[in-house]
Amino acid sequence: MSAVSPLLSVQNLRTHFFTRTGVVKAVDGVSFDLRPGETLGIVGESGSGKSVTALSIMRLIPTPPGRIVSGKLLFDNHDLLAMRKSQLRDLRGNQVSMIFQDPMTSLNPVFTIGYQLEETLRAHTRLRRKELRAKAIELLERVGIPSAEKRLRDYPHNFSGGMRQRVVIAIALACNPKLVIADEPTTALDVTIQAQILDLLRTLSKDFGTAVLLITHDLGVVASMCDRIVVMYGGRVLETGTVDEIFFSSQQPYTQGLLRSIPRMDLPRGELLQPIPGSPPDMLHPPQGCPFMPRCPYAIERCVREMPPLVRVNSSPTHDAACWVMAPAR
Amino acid sequence: MIDRAGSESRGEAAPGANVLLDARGVKVHFPIRGGFLGRGGGSVRAVDGVDLRIMHGETLGLVGESGCGKSTLSRAIVQLIKPTAGEVYLGGVKLNTLKRGELLAMRQRMQMIFQDPYSSLNARMTVGDIIAEPLINFKRGDARHRRQTVAQLLKTVGLHDYHVNRYPHQFSGGQRQRIGIARALALRPDFVVCDEPVSALDVSIQAQILNLLEQLQREFGLTYLFIAHNLSVVRHICDRVAVMYLGQIVELAHNESIFRTPLHPYTRALLSAIPMPNPELERARKRVVLEGDVPSPANPPSGCRFRTRCPLVRPVCADHMPALLGATEHQVACHAVNGVEGIRPWSPVMPESAPA
Numbered sequence: 001m002s003a004v005s006p007l008l009s010v011q012n013l014r015t016h017f018f019t020r021t022g023v024v025k026a027v028d029g030v031s032f033d034l035r036p037g038e039t040l041g042i043v044g045e046s047g048s049g050k051s052v053t054a055l056s057i058m059r060l061i062p063t064p065p066g067r068i069v070s071g072k073l074l075f076d077n078h079d080l081l082a083m084r085k086s087q088l089r090d091l092r093g094n095q096v097s098m099i100f101q102d103p104m105t106s107l108n109p110v111f112t113i114g115y116q117l118e119e120t121l122r123a124h125t126r127l128r129r130k131e132l133r134a135k136a137i138e139l140l141e142r143v144g145i146p147s148a149e150k151r152l153r154d155y156p157h158n159f160s161g162g163m164r165q166r167v168v169i170a171i172a173l174a175c176n177p178k179l180v181i182a183d184e185p186t187t188a189l190d191v192t193i194q195a196q197i198l199d200l201l202r203t204l205s206k207d208f209g210t211a212v213l214l215i216t217h218d219l220g221v222v223a224s225m226c227d228r229i230v231v232m233y234g235g236r237v238l239e240t241g242t243v244d245e246i247f248f249s250s251q252q253p254y255t256q257g258l259l260r261s262i263p264r265m266d267l268p269r270g271e272l273l274q275p276i277p278g279s280p281p282d283m284l285h286p287p288q289g290c291p292f293m294p295r296c297p298y299a300i301e302r303c304v305r306e307m308p309p310l311v312r313v314n315s316s317p318t319h320d321a322a323c324w325v326m327a328p329a330r
Numbered sequence: 331m332i333d334r335a336g337s338e339s340r341g342e343a344a345p346g347a348n349v350l351l352d353a354r355g356v357k358v359h360f361p362i363r364g365g366f367l368g369r370g371g372g373s374v375r376a377v378d379g380v381d382l383r384i385m386h387g388e389t390l391g392l393v394g395e396s397g398c399g400k401s402t403l404s405r406a407i408v409q410l411i412k413p414t415a416g417e418v419y420l421g422g423v424k425l426n427t428l429k430r431g432e433l434l435a436m437r438q439r440m441q442m443i444f445q446d447p448y449s450s451l452n453a454r455m456t457v458g459d460i461i462a463e464p465l466i467n468f469k470r471g472d473a474r475h476r477r478q479t480v481a482q483l484l485k486t487v488g489l490h491d492y493h494v495n496r497y498p499h500q501f502s503g504g505q506r507q508r509i510g511i512a513r514a515l516a517l518r519p520d521f522v523v524c525d526e527p528v529s530a531l532d533v534s535i536q537a538q539i540l541n542l543l544e545q546l547q548r549e550f551g552l553t554y555l556f557i558a559h560n561l562s563v564v565r566h567i568c569d570r571v572a573v574m575y576l577g578q579i580v581e582l583a584h585n586e587s588i589f590r591t592p593l594h595p596y597t598r599a600l601l602s603a604i605p606m607p608n609p610e611l612e613r614a615r616k617r618v619v620l621e622g623d624v625p626s627p628a629n630p631p632s633g634c635r636f637r638t639r640c641p642l643v644r645p646v647c648a649d650h651m652p653a654l655l656g657a658t659e660h661q662v663a664c665h666a667v668n669g670v671e672g673i674r675p676w677s678p679v680m681p682e683s684a685p686a
Contacts, residue, residue: 045532046503112617150402160623161396190395191559192620195603199619217533220562220605222613243609259607263566264591266608273566275537279502 006033013071026052028235041226046179049235094124097172101184103164114152162193234291241319356416378577389554391568400575441514445526447506451498458494483512504535541568576635583660640667
C-alpha cells in the first residue's frame with residue numbers, strides 16, 4: 001500500500017434501514033480507502049448500496065428509519081461517526097461536498113443562483129459582501145457558464161439541465177473541498193452534455209487536487225474518469241482495483257459478467273449479448289452468503305453459507321476480489 | 331373493413347412492397363399560447379419535416395438527445411398524436427385520413443413498448459388482465475382462447491403461467507418490461523415501436539431484454555422502430571439508424587456505415603461523447619466536445635439547425651436548410667459534407683484519427 005495516508009477510510013460500514021416490513025441491510029460490511037487527489041469510482045446496480053454508502057459518508061442517512069449500525073468512517077483522520085452536528089456542518093460544503101443526480105435536489109427553486117453560491121461561501125468563509133459576489137462570479141466562470149455576472153440573478157429554472165449541474169458543481173467546489181462525492185452526476189443528462197460535465201469534473205479535480213468519489217452504474221463513465229474502482233453488489237464490495245485491473249484482468253464473476261453483458265462500441269458487433277441470468281437481490285431478504293450466488297455460474301456450496309472476504313489477487317497490492325472460487329482465501 | 335390484400339390500391343401506394351411503414355413530411359407542432367411567453371403565437375416545432383421508410387422485418391434505430399423529437403415522432407407515426415402535417419402509411423394504408431373505426435382496426439398492426447416499466451402497467455390489474463386487455467378490446471376469441479394466449483405469451487417472454495394472477499408491484503423492473511412486451515405481442519402486430527425499452531433497467535438486465543426482443547423479432551416476423559439514447563445498444567440491435575436533431579433527421583444510414591464512418595458533425599460529436607468501457611481507449615481518444623446547449627425547438631436557428639454548435643459551419647448554413655442527400659445506404663443533411671469531397675473517414679474507436 002502507498003505510504004500516503006488515505007483521505008477517506010471506510011471500514012466495515014453497515015447501514016441498515018429499519019422498516020415496518022423488515023430490515024433492509026443496504027450496506028453490509030463495506031470497506032475501501034480513497035487517497036488524496038484520486039478519483040475513485042463505485043460501480044453497482046440498483047440495490048448495490050452505492051448511494052447509501054455515499055450518503056453514509058456525508059452522514060445524510062435519514063434516521064429513522066436508517067442507521068449506521070457499525071463501522072468506521074475516517075475523513076482526514078477525523079472520526080465522522082463521533083462528530084457532533086455542528087462539526088459535520090462545518091465539514092459539509094467546506095471539506096466534503098456532494099453532487100447529486102438531479103440538480104433540483106440541491107438547488108432551491110425560489111432563490112437565485114447567486115444567493116445559493118454566496119450562501120455556501122458565507123457559511124464557510126469570512127469574505128465580505130463585495131468579495132462574495134466577486135468570488136461567486138469567478139466560480140461560475142470556472143465551470144464554464146457564460147455571462148456569469150448577469151446569471152447570478154437568475155433562478156434555477158432559467159438554466160438548462162446541463163447548466164444547472166454546472167452550478168451545482170460550482171457550489172460544491174466553492175470552498176475548495178478535499179473531497180467531492182458525485183452520485184450519478186450525469187445520468188440524467190444527454191450524452192453530449194454528459195461529456196462536457198465529466199470533462200469539467202476531470203479538469204477541476206486535476207487543477208485543484210480534489211479527490212472525487214464517483215458513484216455510477218455506467219462502466220463507460222468509470223473507464224473514462226476513474227483511477228480506481230470499487231465494485232459493489234447487494235450491499236457488499238466484490239472487487240476493488242485500478243481501472244485497468246478491473247477492466248482487463250478481473251476474475252470476479254460479477255465483474256466479468258457485467259463486462260460481458262453490455263453492448264460494446266469498442267468490439268465488433270456480436271450475435272447475442274451474454275446477459276447475467278436472474279435479477280439483483282431483494283435487499284429486504286438478502287442472502288446469507290455471497291449476494292451474487294443465485295446468479296453465479298461458479299457458485300459452490302460455501303457461497304450459499306458464507307460471504308467471501310476480499311483477498312489480494314494477481315499479486316497486486318491494489319487488486320482485491322471477493323470470491324470463494326476465483327479468489328480463495330489462504 | 332380494412333382489406334389487407336387490396337390495401338396497396340387504396341390512396342397512394344407505398345413505393346416497393348418491402349416498405350411496411352412510410353412516413354412522409356411528418357410535422358408535429360405544438361402551439362404556444364400567447365400569454366405564456368408574453369408574446370403571441372409561435373409553436374414548438376417538435377417534429378419538423380421527417381421522411382422515413384421502414385422495411386419489413388428490419389429494426390430502425392432512432393437516436394438523438396432530449397428535445398430532438400424522437401418520442402414525438404414515434405407517437406405521431408402510430409397516431410397517438412395527430413401529426414400537424416404529413417402522411418403515414420402502414421402497409422400501404424394511409425393512417426391519418428382513416429375514420430375512427432378504421433384506424434382502430436389498424437391499431438392491431440402497430441403496438442408500443444414503453445420506457446418506464448412502472449408507469450406503463452396498470453397497478454390495479456393482474457398480469458393476466460393486462461396481457462388479455464388488447465384481446466378483449468379487439469374481440470379476439472373467447473375467454474378460453476384468451477387464457478391460452480396469455481399463458482403462451484408469458485412463456486414466450488420468459489415468465490411463468492403462475493404469474494398470471496399477480497400484480498405488477500410484485501415484479502422487478504425487468505420482469506415488468508417482459509409483461510409489457512407480452513401485452514404488445516398479444517395482437518400479433520407487424521410493427522412495434524420500442525421507446526427506450528431498456529433505459530430504465532439495470533445494466534445486467536438490459537442484455538436479457540435485448541436478446542428477448544431480437545428473438546421475438548425472428549419468431550414473430552416483427553418490424554421495430556427502436557428509440558434509444560444509448561448508442562451502444564442501438565449499434566447492437568439496429569439494422570439502420572436515423573439521427574435526429576431538433577425535429578429533423580440529420581443522418582440516416584446502415585449500421586456499419588454510420589458507426590464506422592459517421593458523416594454529420596452532430597453524429598460525430600454524439601459518438602465521440604459516448605464514454606466506452608475500455609480505459610485504454612478512453613485515455614487515447616480525442617473527443618469532439620460540443621459547445622453550448624441545444625437551441626429551443628420553439629425558436630430553432632434559421633437554415634441548418636445545428637449551425638450554432640457546428641465545427642464545420644459556413645455562411646450557406648444560415649440561409650439554406652440542408653436536404654438529406656446521398657446513397658440509400660448513407661444519407662446526410664449537411665452542406666459541408668455533401669458539398670465537399672473526400673471527407674476523411676473517422677471512427678470513434680480509432681484513437682489515431684480525430685474527426686475532420
